Amino acid sequence: MALLGVNIDHVATIRQARRTDEPDPVWAAVEAQLGGADGITFHLREDRRHIIDRDVPLLKGVVNVKLNMELAVADEIVAIACDLKPDQCSLVPERREEITTEGGLDVKKHKDRVAKAVQKLNSAGIITNAFIEPIEDQIRAAREIGFDAIELWTGGYAHAKTPNEVDGALDSLRRAIDIGLEVGLDVHGGHGLTYRNIAPIAAMPGFSEFNIGHSIISRAIFTGLQDAVREMKDLILEHVPIEELHED
Numbered sequence: 001m002a003l004l005g006v007n008i009d010h011v012a013t014i015r016q017a018r019r020t021d022e023p024d025p026v027w028a029a030v031e032a033q034l035g036g037a038d039g040i041t042f043h044l045r046e047d048r049r050h051i052i053d054r055d056v057p058l059l060k061g062v063v064n065v066k067l068n069m070e071l072a073v074a075d076e077i078v079a080i081a082c083d084l085k086p087d088q089c090s091l092v093p094e095r096r097e098e099i100t101t102e103g104g105l106d107v108k109k110h111k112d113r114v115a116k117a118v119q120k121l122n123s124a125g126i127i128t129n130a131f132i133e134p135i136e137d138q139i140r141a142a143r144e145i146g147f148d149a150i151e152l153w154t155g156g157y158a159h160a161k162t163p164n165e166v167d168g169a170l171d172s173l174r175r176a177i178d179i180g181l182e183v184g185l186d187v188h189g190g191h192g193l194t195y196r197n198i199a200p201i202a203a204m205p206g207f208s209e210f211n212i213g214h215s216i217i218s219r220a221i222f223t224g225l226q227d228a229v230r231e232m233k234d235l236i237l238e239h240v241p242i243e244e245l246h247e248d
Contacts (some may be wrong), residue, residue, distance in 0.1 A: 001240050002189075002202065004233050005039035005068055006032040007213025008152045012042075012050035013033065017057065023052065027060045028225060035229030039066035039087075041211045041221075046074055053080075060084055068211065070131070075188060082124040089121050090129040090151055090211075104133035104153040109142040115145045122146060134176030140183060150188035153201050158192025170200060171234065177206035193217065195235060202239035210213060212234065 011028040019117070030102040035135045040063045044049050059066060067086040071077040072094035081089050092116060093105045107114050107130050117127050130142040134156070142150050157169035173189070180187040190211035191199055201207070212232060218222040 002236060003038035003066070003209045004036075004229070004236060005041045005066065005190075005209055006037040006216055006229055007041040007043075007190075007211055008032065008217070008223065009041075009043050009215050010217040012052070012055065016050055017022060018051075023028055025055055026062055027248040029059055029063055030155040031225040032216075032229050033063065033065055035226035036233050037065060037229050039068050039211070040211065041068040041070060041090070043070035044077055044080065046072060046077060053187045054181060054235045056084060060086065061087070068129070071100065073105075073113055075210070078117050078120055080127065085124055085126060088127040088129055088149075090131050091117060092131040104135075104154070106138070107132060107147075108137055111141060111145060118146045122148075129186075129189070131171055134172045135180055136176070138183070139176060139179045145181040146183065149188055149208075150180050151188040151209075152180075153191050154189050154193055157201065158194070158197060159200050166200075171206075173201070174204060181206055189214055195232065198232070198235050199239045202236045203241060205241040 004224060008025045008028045011023050011138050012025040017024055022244040032040060042059060044051050044056060052083035068088040068090055069086040070090045070092050072079055073091055091105055105171060118233060121128050128149045129151050131151045132138040132142060132149045135154045150174055157166065157173060159192055160169050177187050186208050188209040189207050193201060193210060193212045216228050216232055
């Protein structure tokens with residue numbers, strides 16, 4: 001069954017809006033774990049717009065589930081990751097003008113630079129994950145570079161406006177899952193997933209992990225973070241493919 005990773009960046013975004021000490025994303029990581037999160041995801045950006053250097057060692061100290069660090073292919077951040085040694089590093093595109101990460105990393109275009117970062121991370125004993133769009137060339141390039149896993153950008157599905165667009169996006173994800181598994185990669189999913197749209201994605205065989213942030217943190221404002229995490233986990237479990245239940 002797919003695991004649920006909770007992205008706590010949005011808690012840090014609120015804190016940084018006032019440059020104060022609350023709400024604390026480290027505290028959020030603890031609450032998410034108490035709610036049943038299987039992993040905690042955070043993104044240390046080059047501009048430190050939400051997660052800051054102070055948070056990083058504290059997260060390593062309090063997270064007892066899978067710790068997934070998102071990062072750009074930047075020497076400074078890769079060095080921090082190698083020193084921190086989270087369980088997993090997810091390489092993502094990073095643009096200063098964007099509100100949040102949009103689209104996948106072009107691992108084919110930037111193959112040499114990405115491969116250098118992956119080699120450093122793998123040498124530090126860290127699982128590496130490529131956040132990419134559900135495109136065959138990108139998936140095969142990720143495998144050639146040496147990634148252990150891919151996280152398929154689900155934004156095409158989340159942003160789809162018409163039934164035909166939704167169906168097309170789901171078909172693309174199904175094909176991408178099949179290709180990823182065929183070449184020996186673990187397949188994760190993330191971006192734009194909410195309580196309203198998770199069902200068709202959770203029902204797809206092959207996903208081993210979902211990383212969800214904004215929707216869970218938004219719900220937590222009204223319900224508390226523990227309940228928000230439990231509700232998302234329940235929705236994922238409710239739609240787990242029958243064959244995966246039988247495997248367990």
